[in-house]
Amino acid sequence: MSSVSRPTVHPVEAPPYTDGPQNALIRVRMKDVQGMPGTRGSLFLRLTQFVFGLVSICVMGTTSDFRSVTAFCYLVSAVSVQILWSLSLAVVDIYALLVRRTLRKQIIFRLFTIGDGIISTLTFAAACASAGITVLIDNDLDKCSVNHCVRFQTATAMAYISCFAMMPSFLLNFWTLASQ
Amino acid sequence: MSSVSRPTVHPVEAPPYTDGPQNALIRVRMKDVQGMPGTRGSLFLRLTQFVFGLVSICVMGTTSDFRSVTAFCYLVSAVSVQILWSLSLAVVDIYALLVRRTLRKQIIFRLFTIGDGIISTLTFAAACASAGITVLIDNDLDKCSVNHCVRFQTATAMAYISCFAMMPSFLLNFWTLASQ
Numbered sequence: 420m421s422s423v424s425r426p427t428v429h430p431v432e433a434p435p436y437t438d439g440p441q442n443a444l445i446r447v448r449m450k451d452v453q454g455m456p457g458t459r460g461s462l463f464l465r466l467t468q469f470v471f472g473l474v475s476i477c478v479m480g481t482t483s484d485f486r487s488v489t490a491f492c493y494l495v496s497a498v499s500v501q502i503l504w505s506l507s508l509a510v511v512d513i514y515a516l517l518v519r520r521t522l523r524k525q526i527i528f529r530l531f532t533i534g535d536g537i538i539s540t541l542t543f544a545a546a547c548a549s550a551g552i553t554v555l556i557d558n559d560l561d562k563c564s565v566n567h568c569v570r571f572q573t574a575t576a577m578a579y580i581s582c583f584a585m586m587p588s589f590l591l592n593f594w595t596l597a598s599q
Numbered sequence: 600m601s602s603v604s605r606p607t608v609h610p611v612e613a614p615p616y617t618d619g620p621q622n623a624l625i626r627v628r629m630k631d632v633q634g635m636p637g638t639r640g641s642l643f644l645r646l647t648q649f650v651f652g653l654v655s656i657c658v659m660g661t662t663s664d665f666r667s668v669t670a671f672c673y674l675v676s677a678v679s680v681q682i683l684w685s686l687s688l689a690v691v692d693i694y695a696l697l698v699r700r701t702l703r704k705q706i707i708f709r710l711f712t713i714g715d716g717i718i719s720t721l722t723f724a725a726a727c728a729s730a731g732i733t734v735l736i737d738n739d740l741d742k743c744s745v746n747h748c749v750r751f752q753t754a755t756a757m758a759y760i761s762c763f764a765m766m767p768s769f770l771l772n773f774w775t776l777a778s779q
Contacts, residue, residue, distance in 0.1 A: 547724040554669045
């Protein structure tokens, strides 16, 4: 009996755990993407945000009359918050790279996404408001002779670059959060 | 031979298609979320964007001197593009609701996400630039007596509301695109 049934009946292999391959897939996919927390790409982005934000504040600080314009004060405040945020996350990235610890947890992605979203929106708003005023002074009123137009424009441009460097971090974290 | 093997060997059911339950899950989850293309929530958001954008342009248009400020001209241009976009998508939503056709295709989500992202960023930038100038005129220079401060502020506020009504559409489409 057994000799007959053996050739026709093959043991059915137990199906693999459903979450096993998915997790492996996610792990592989997440490892490939530079820019996520704990990667060199992320560290590069955070340092870019920090450096350009710092330059923006320093250039704006060298003008004596930026305090008389609300938008410029707001720019300095928003970029200050942003560079503190970027510096903190750069330190976290350096720590993760040094001790080879992963930061791929949902709570971290959620925190970083919300933080990046709020802070980049604030910085972008400040940069746009400052850009509106520099264009008003330069083009519309033509009063660059009595104002530090070049410095205002440089500070605004640096804030824009800092803000644009924050966008990939936000979009990447948001994408990862949604695809988990 | 056959009578022996029958009781011990049970037919193994074919495993369900792997994409079947996932698709069903996505379909159920997507049906629940109002605000996606082709839903009443989406139509409400698009009409809100359109109405507030239109009010913003009309209010700004009633001022005689908005053309002398670049940021206000940019606001009118950006919001014009935005209301055309919102109106087009509102028409698409109405069509989808009337003929009960689904718009849940990846290419549609991708198109709407990119469009919403770019246009809401442009509108937000224009609103921020206008806000910076209205604050400059009102608070910093205190020249509201010779300018239409209230109308400028109203137009800017309407543009902000229109832009904020676009954010849920963008985030929802982006989230759906990423989770597919």
